[in-house]
Amino acid sequence: MSPTMMDIEITPKIIAEHGLKPDEYDRICKILGRKPNMTELGLYSVMWSEHCGYKHSRALLKTLPTKGPKVLQGPGENAGIVDIGEGWAVAFKVESHNHPSAIEPYQGAATGVGGILRDIFTMGARPIASLNSLRFGPLTDPKVKRLFAGVVHGIADYGNCMGIPTVAGEVVFDENYSENCLVNAMSVGLVRHEQIIRGRATGVGNPVIYIGATTGRDGIHGATFASTEITNESTEKRSAVQVADPFMEKLLMEATLELIHGDLLVGIQDMGAAGLTCSTCEMASRGGAGIEIDVAKVPQREKGMTPYEILLSESQERMLLVAKPGNEQKVHDILAKWDLHAATIGIVTDTGRMVVKENGKVVADVPADSLTEAPIYHPAKSEPAILQKHRDFDEKSVLIPKDLPDVLLKLLSDPTIASKRWVYRQYDHMVRSNTLIRPGSDAAVIRVKGTKLGLAMCIDGLGSYCSLDPYEGAKIVVAEAARNIACSGAEPIGMTDCLNFGSPEKPEVFYYFDRVVSGLGDASRAFGIPITGGNVSLYNENPSGAIDPTPIVGMMGLFQNVDIAVTQWFKDEGDLVYLLGNIGDSIGASRYLQIQHGKKTGLCPKLDLGVELALHKALRELAESKILQSAHDSSDGGFAVTLAECCMTGLTHEAPMLGAKLSLPGSGRLDGRLFGEAQSRAVVSCNPGQAAQLEAVAKKYGVPIEKIGQAGGDSLVIGSEINLPVSKLADLFFTSIEKIMA
Amino acid sequence: MKFSVTVFPGSNCDHDCEYVVRNVMGQPVEMVWHKETDLRNPDCVVVPGGFSYGDYLRTGAIARFSPVMKSVADFAAKGGLVIGICNGFQILCEAGLLPGALLRNKGLQFICQNVYIKVEQTDTPYTNACKPGQVLKIPIAHGEGNYFIDPEGLKKLKDNRQIVVRYCDIKGNLTPESNPNGSLDNIAGICNEKRNVFGLMPHPDRSAEDILGSHDGQFIWNSILAAKVGVS
Amino acid sequence: MSWHVSVYVTLKPSVMDPQGATVQRALNQMGYKAVTGVRMGKFTELEFEAGLSEEDVKKQGDEICDKLLANPNIESYRFTVEKK
Amino acid sequence: MSWHVSVYVTLKPSVMDPQGATVQRALNQMGYKAVTGVRMGKFTELEFEAGLSEEDVKKQGDEICDKLLANPNIESYRFTVEKK
Numbered sequence A: 001m002s003p004t005m006m007d008i009e010i011t012p013k014i015i016a017e018h019g020l021k022p023d024e025y026d027r028i029c030k031i032l033g034r035k036p037n038m039t040e041l042g043l044y045s046v047m048w049s050e051h052c053g054y055k056h057s058r059a060l061l062k063t064l065p066t067k068g069p070k071v072l073q074g075p076g077e078n079a080g081i082v083d084i085g086e087g088w089a090v091a092f093k094v095e096s097h098n099h100p101s102a103i104e105p106y107q108g109a110a111t112g113v114g115g116i117l118r119d120i121f122t123m124g125a126r127p128i129a130s131l132n133s134l135r136f137g138p139l140t141d142p143k144v145k146r147l148f149a150g151v152v153h154g155i156a157d158y159g160n161c162m163g164i165p166t167v168a169g170e171v172v173f174d175e176n177y178s179e180n181c182l183v184n185a186m187s188v189g190l191v192r193h194e195q196i197i198r199g200r201a202t203g204v205g206n207p208v209i210y211i212g213a214t215t216g217r218d219g220i221h222g223a224t225f226a227s228t229e230i231t232n233e234s235t236e237k238r239s240a241v242q243v244a245d246p247f248m249e250k251l252l253m254e255a256t257l258e259l260i261h262g263d264l265l266v267g268i269q270d271m272g273a274a275g276l277t278c279s280t281c282e283m284a285s286r287g288g289a290g291i292e293i294d295v296a297k298v299p300q301r302e303k304g305m306t307p308y309e310i311l312l313s314e315s316q317e318r319m320l321l322v323a324k325p326g327n328e329q330k331v332h333d334i335l336a337k338w339d340l341h342a343a344t345i346g347i348v349t350d351t352g353r354m355v356v357k358e359n360g361k362v363v364a365d366v367p368a369d370s371l372t373e374a375p376i377y378h379p380a381k382s383e384p385a386i387l388q389k390h391r392d393f394d395e396k397s398v399l400i401p402k403d404l405p406d407v408l409l410k411l412l413s414d415p416t417i418a419s420k421r422w423v424y425r426q427y428d429h430m431v432r433s434n435t436l437i438r439p440g441s442d443a444a445v446i447r448v449k450g451t452k453l454g455l456a457m458c459i460d461g462l463g464s465y466c467s468l469d470p471y472e473g474a475k476i477v478v479a480e481a482a483r484n485i486a487c488s489g490a491e492p493i494g495m496t497d498c499l500n501f502g503s504p505e506k507p508e509v510f511y512y513f514d515r516v517v518s519g520l521g522d523a524s525r526a527f528g529i530p531i532t533g534g535n536v537s538l539y540n541e542n543p544s545g546a547i548d549p550t551p552i553v554g555m556m557g558l559f560q561n562v563d564i565a566v567t568q569w570f571k572d573e574g575d576l577v578y579l580l581g582n583i584g585d586s587i588g589a590s591r592y593l594q595i596q597h598g599k600k601t602g603l604c605p606k607l608d609l610g611v612e613l614a615l616h617k618a619l620r621e622l623a624e625s626k627i628l629q630s631a632h633d634s635s636d637g638g639f640a641v642t643l644a645e646c647c648m649t650g651l652t653h654e655a656p657m658l659g660a661k662l663s664l665p666g667s668g669r670l671d672g673r674l675f676g677e678a679q680s681r682a683v684v685s686c687n688p689g690q691a692a693q694l695e696a697v698a699k700k701y702g703v704p705i706e707k708i709g710q711a712g713g714d715s716l717v718i719g720s721e722i723n724l725p726v727s728k729l730a731d732l733f734f735t736s737i738e739k740i741m742a
Numbered sequence B: 001m002k003f004s005v006t007v008f009p010g011s012n013c014d015h016d017c018e019y020v021v022r023n024v025m026g027q028p029v030e031m032v033w034h035k036e037t038d039l040r041n042p043d044c045v046v047v048p049g050g051f052s053y054g055d056y057l058r059t060g061a062i063a064r065f066s067p068v069m070k071s072v073a074d075f076a077a078k079g080g081l082v083i084g085i086c087n088g089f090q091i092l093c094e095a096g097l098l099p100g101a102l103l104r105n106k107g108l109q110f111i112c113q114n115v116y117i118k119v120e121q122t123d124t125p126y127t128n129a130c131k132p133g134q135v136l137k138i139p140i141a142h143g144e145g146n147y148f149i150d151p152e153g154l155k156k157l158k159d160n161r162q163i164v165v166r167y168c169d170i171k172g173n174l175t176p177e178s179n180p181n182g183s184l185d186n187i188a189g190i191c192n193e194k195r196n197v198f199g200l201m202p203h204p205d206r207s208a209e210d211i212l213g214s215h216d217g218q219f220i221w222n223s224i225l226a227a228k229v230g231v232s
Numbered sequence C, D: 001m002s003w004h005v006s007v008y009v010t011l012k013p014s015v016m017d018p019q020g021a022t023v024q025r026a027l028n029q030m031g032y033k034a035v036t037g038v039r040m041g042k043f044t045e046l047e048f049e050a051g052l053s054e055e056d057v058k059k060q061g062d063e064i065c066d067k068l069l070a071n072p073n074i075e076s077y078r079f080t081v082e083k084k
């Protein structure tokens, strides 16, 4: 290290610039028994940032259910892993890349995909699918259009080049995300049980090897950057933008899997946030060991980098691994085959310390554990007054519109509800020839070659519900994801979550956070679906306030026999159509209330976890008994939008459109029955010969069931309220985003 | 019939091709790393899709200099069957084994979706199992599939009946709307003059099983199996 | 006659250029060992109506680069103006 | 000191340039009505070891452009050589 850096006097200003509080600095001094030098301060600053250290969220996250008979790996590693039988397991995780995407949408989103893919193949799993969940301001804003286009392009280019299909996702456009877009990326991988590997450093004297891209000055302080509010200043922190290199990552993935499957490694970890620092101390800490590295041996892209910069750089597409004794040469040979840089930069020790040298001279020496155990805070919380106002909202004050068909057309054209074809057409969702159900149905379905097994997957979030009722909203997020899986016929086996919130240091934001975590936990327990990992993104704030509390849930479902998979669109003329569940008539919290009446308020739908679970079981049994022609969950936009989707989304799989002649069940507000968003509902169809069986299964699980009509014809008819040609619905639904983006 | 699939850094449909040939068509297949020059004595070489060298610079531009491509060119010169799919088509054009070039899609976006293609020539080793004018449903997934060739080149293609498949609608009409990427004359795939080298943007490797939504790609694989191979 | 503006957009020196690095590796492997660095950039040719003053062309060219052709987060640009 | 070669690759006039056309449309929509044409190309900077003669640099530069940097079916190129 340049002597100038070593000698820098650490002032309160420098401490604050590192995002550390005075008492955190005191704690560091106590741990070390002396003052840290600049390099060491840098280490603590990134590892104790919210992004890496989970200071404000850790206590609550510990309350989430993470165990289950099939869970092979819960939170704490790079990704969770769940057994799917026949010696196979599935690794999956979701992660945010919100702040980088806001600054530089293309590179930010692309590197986000790269990061989550590394988390998967680091476990020894071959990535088989990607998903993404996106939030932007209204598309009427040209700035948002550019952001949206850039993010989608970045996700597309990275996944396409890697050859990993992007099979599902969701996109929401809402005012509250105007200044803080959300980009959550999820990845799924397949691994043989015996090939699972973890991010641990063990075995004194084992070589620590650096592989992948060279280290440059990019992204220094990315982790601390991801943990602070976006201000005008952050446009200055431009070095935090990293450039994606999917080609390098593809080589890294193939080489890494070859190393792991060749049984050459003790442990491996990717370098994501906080780069070399994070991978080094986490591997040492998990392995209960120490690690010693020399930064002079790190392959560098730029001249004159200090140890501080090398340790904190967030250059992408890099990994750190510990080889088994005697295998170092084999490791280097495989990396040479893939034309990758590799350098042995250190060894495993038994000191429990992370020791960093530069050309043999010690420049940092701290206990590895102390970096991974950031302080835990229990922030204050208080219920925002606005929540009572939402609960008190009187629906009766809302007039029922005269022209209900027009309302349906308006909803179908709303970019949040409209087809995301413009998005997923840019994603290669078929590469690897396993995608059986492509984007366009409730869940995507992937087969596992060589077996009958299949995986259903989806990703869902409901920021607006959570802003009105965080506890109920969070339950519904889990329920909706599980319902999407159940509609496809699969059994939910695990989930991952990304919690996107404002500043936890504001009691009102933390109240939301607390209630959302409770809701997620309760739903997860009730459904028996463990949460095997996730990610927290806080400080999604701008001068005009925080974003809606936005928990995102990615869910995995399993088919024992993937041939039974069900899609959401009507199949044949004459098929009978049923509503499972109760129609309801409330308009509270609905997209309809927001779009048609400009009100984002009202009572969030209530969710009975037992009723919901019964529906999932019934849907699964119906699918397994091959009774269903189609099944589609009813969510945003309500019953009418659900039916319209059943009529036209076959187009996504080159099936013809099909109308239906249906009654409108229930009583009460017409608009509530058509567009309200009551929970625990699905629209299913079967051919008439199987009606009795279908009704019997519903009865068996106590699921309310009502025959509402038949599929057929060119128009969607709902009672006497709606009668519209399906072609007209489809034209609006499929092209509304395309037209805006043209 | 013996197949070899070339593997470049950044190939990512290599496994899909391997799977189709071995598991769907039941034929032996070898994977040949780009640094190798021994093709392992195949009857047919498959240059698979993907993003060789990240598609950096130009699609296929760097891959054509791989050692294996010299062997592929020699093999083709001797009359061996060579099929390039998607990125493989781009590589064959860059390598001069097929005429023309693939430009960025007209709409500038990557497009992944099923399309329909019309079989224009059936006297090739890749389409002999099809009926003239047959319409196949096969997916595309590319950002640079906009086929271009100069007017003299186009005339030559036509005179020699080298335009093998063209984008069409479900009924076989060659409309502008059914042309997904702006290709000249709706061209989706061409062969060389000797007809033993074939390149196409659509993916017969992704459409050879009903469970994937189409088995039409099998017509291409079956044609290859039925072809009389003669490496002289 | 019209104004002919040639714009050169390059990555800032500190920004990684994966494309350039890949091309360099390829050139070295092809035998061009004397090539020690490759950086890839964009080259855009704009035509402006001849009626504009040179000053106007420069002003608009600057704006266009800033807003559309270059991403100031990672790229820098320069341009030349000619009448021909 | 090293040789610095700047390569400009452009699409041949007969080849359609959808990207250029799109940029032009965008510029016109943004209010830059005086922009009457846009063509997109590539700009590559190569560094060569200083030890080479200028002639050698030019020869290698030519080959590199011909073989790799430009596709003669659709593109043309020119380059400049400087020592700096």
Ligand SMILES: Nc1ncnc2c1ncn2[C@@H]1O[C@H](COP(=O)(O)OP(=O)(O)O)[C@@H](O)[C@H]1O
Binding pocket: A132, A133, A134, A166, A167, A168, A169, A170, A171, A417, A420, A423, A424, A427, A438, A439, A440, A441, A442, A443, A444, A459, A460, A484, A635, A636
């Ligand atoms: N960003 C995206 N990427 C890929 N697929 C997407 C994306 N957004 C939506 N989709 C797909 O479009 C379909 C409809 O999405 P959505 O309306 O969010 O479904 P649901 O309401 O059932 O959760 C799904 O198949 C979904 O996976």
Ligand SMILES: [Mg+2]
Binding pocket: A441, A442, A484, A633, A635
């Ligand atoms: Mg759904």
